[in-house]
Amino acid sequence: MTAPMDVPSSAPEAQPGAVLTGAGGSIQGRSLRQIAWLRLKRDRVAMAGGVVVAVLVLAALAAGVLDKLFGLIPTTAFNQDLIDPDLQIPKGAFGGISLAHPLGIEPTSGRDLLARIFAGSWISLLIAFLATMLSVVIGTLMGVVAGYFGGWVDTLISRLMDVFLAFPLLVFALALAGVVPDNAFGLSGDVLRIALLIFIIGFFNWPYIGRIIRGQTLSLREREFVDAAKSLGARQPYILFRELLPNLAAPILVYSTLLIPTNILFEAALSFLGVGVRPPTPTWGGMLSDAAHYYQIDPEFMLVPGLAIFVTVLAFNLFGDGLRDALDPRAR
Template identity: 45%
Template sequence: MTAVAEAVEPASPAIQGRSPLMLALRRLRRDKVAMVSLGVILLIVLMAVFAPVFAHITGHPPNEQYRDIGLTADGLPKGPNSTFWLGTDDLGRDILVRIAYGARISLLVGVVATAITVAIGVVLGLAAGFLGGLVDTVLARLVDVVLSVPFLLVAIALVSVTGPSLSITVLVIGFFSWASVARIVRGQVLSLREREFVEAARSLGSSDTRIMFVDILPNVLAPVIVYTTLLVPVVIVTQATLSFLGLGLPPPTADWGGMISASQNYYTTAWWFIFFPGLALLVTTLAFNLFGDGVRDAFDPRADRL
């Protein structure tokens, strides 16, 4: 009778474990501020992707100068109206369309420069922390040198030799940002290289390269992801700063930093000229920072309440 009862009794469902990544994503979804920030970021991305749609709807290409209808009789920018929704700049160009195209530059530089920075920093940080010895000493001194070099002076020198361009901007930002990533990764690797799973991999004959990229790298991805989300707004602001100083993209390319720089002489007579590009930069960096804070809290094991 007992055997029959056990046969009829339904099997209990298997308990499914949840990985740290799944737990972090679950915490992140419950963070309302992070989710709102992610929504804002997606809207900015859509604005950048569909920038030509803005130009088509308004009928104003980004670099077209409307000196007859886009400027006042005194040659000043016109304020927001039915023709130019966010007003015009000092050359009679549509600010709305230029902000949309400027979002492309900011996001492109932010993503590409951050990817280069993280890739270099992770590889060198892994090598320094795992190999140790002379390699660690040389790379640690290299990190100190990079962090001590004056960023703006080198940027000015490079631009004076090569001229302003998108590639120079990305390379300069990437070169001066990887050292912080490498230092973070190195510290994480130093605490992991003597763990049991690394010793087990060594006993099985795994090479140093396999141990670094297969066994150790997945365990340092959490702080790298957090730092990456916080690095993107820093890169965007840095690119805008270079453009503001005349070291970014050459005109007439639509760029938020360049637009803010061109509006300096008009902030008392044409507030919209500096307000809307500055607002776009502020909203973008604030959204990335708040989302990065949410990602950091989600990956923090001390915040685990599940």
């Protein structure tokens, strides 16, 4: 029988770090934010939508500054010499497109369409963003409270959501915007109309995101970290805002990007029906309403604001879908 071989005590032990280093360097951990960003970068369609959204936001911010503070955007400059006096349509083909007016001019007035689209962008995006923020704040607060406490609190808030969802919002918006005078609540002019639209769109749309947050909260309140916080004596406000709310950041962000284009369309619809921001301040919906009278003789007049709304809504939807897939790949 052979004796077992003795292993020298001086033999070095293999270290896991040495193996990893020899394989090409140490492994670095990645946060959930970094992982989501890597997934989002791989989605070229979503990144293209994000680039368009960024360009639109920068253009709207620039338009607001240039138009309101410095008056450098000629939204009310009339060019009657470019209008056919007999037909009252722009001279030349394709709605009077030229180097001076790349998107053409309006019939009868001769106002530059590019300047009016550029100036109207900040109104549409401002109303959509602020209305979405209002909806998100109310919906998140109501959804978290209903999902966490349950019982009669959940029943009361859920029935309130049902009432708001069944409310004829468009009819109410038409009635409220039509009866509010030009001076009310210490506001007047465009500021009053913008504030009124933000209130109507934001306050009555919160149940959509509220239901989503409620469902997520119902799932999160049974998780181990909530039980651990309770066992350590954490109070309910701490659990709501320090434990649950950070874990709801992803769905809040995703559904906010999907709610913004809906609000853009709703603002355009109200302006189209004549209860939005009033002329001569340009809005995309108001330009579509004016173009409805000339679509047979000058279809390009309707095409420009229609494409502006279409491209903006499409870019937000593509970016929102990509962001949802990046933050929750299981939802694909």
